[in-house]
Amino acid sequence: MAGTIFWDVDTQYDFIMPDGKLYIQGAEEILPNLSLLTSFARRNDIQVLGSIDYHTLYDPEISSDPDFLHYLSPSLPARYARTTQSGFRCT
Template sequence: MRTDVLFWNVDTQVDFVEPEGKLYVPGAELLKPVWEKISKLAKDEDIRVISTADFHYKGSAELSVSPDFVQTFPEHCMAHTTGAEYVAETTPENPLVFDWEKEYTSLKEVKTAREIVIRKDAFDVFKGNPHTSEILNLLAPQEVIVYGVTTNVCVNDAVVGLVKKVEKVYVVEDAIKELPNIPLPFENWEKLGVKMIRFEELKEQIKKNADNADLTGRH
């Protein structure tokens, strides 16, 4: 399994992506073909994928019956509902799952898992699940490739958290989608050193790095 690079799939869940979802992000369903290609690339190149997921219960701080659609939103991705599930294009295969409300005696098995799910109860996965930082520390990737929804909420929080812990953070620009009426983060990402990359460029980069690793291993 590749240990230098990690794919980071943000909240590609039914309630966000499907038009009938409870917090539909307009146009998100159009990203499914790219997400499918990313999932296939990860499998073909034996790259680990962390998939984050909103996983709320009644009373969650970000849920409101009168939401402002900036800090609070209507009920969505409620625990153990269809809306909290991933769309088919990004559904993890036999993932190792970490719930935000549970305690674990050890997280070391993450090192042998290719698919990991981190459930969260906040926009920011580093605040919404107490195990996120330790999982990332154990994996210690050099590069993280981020994609999913939404650009200006949960994707942004993931990116801002990741740049503090990882040398290189890339965002797949044709694999993200934003919510309306919330400022976009691109200018800040640039200041933080985040690189934007399209899927075809990513594919070439991943395969090139794999070839270089093979050559190094032969010498």
């Protein structure tokens, strides 16, 4: 599928998993679909692009009230939900 990419948006652990720091209620319900899309991309040699949300302690959007400290670089690397990370090269 030349010229095709999949754009991975906000599938980070902290957003999708119930024990994540910025969990979105019900987000884990899309994990089966994310797995299907990721598998399809692998089988069809489709490039998957994405971004990682991370912050320094002094970013204006960071707050510890109520518990919004997440992905503080470089001490804690951001993680993707398992269904979207396996088998891809990260740069």
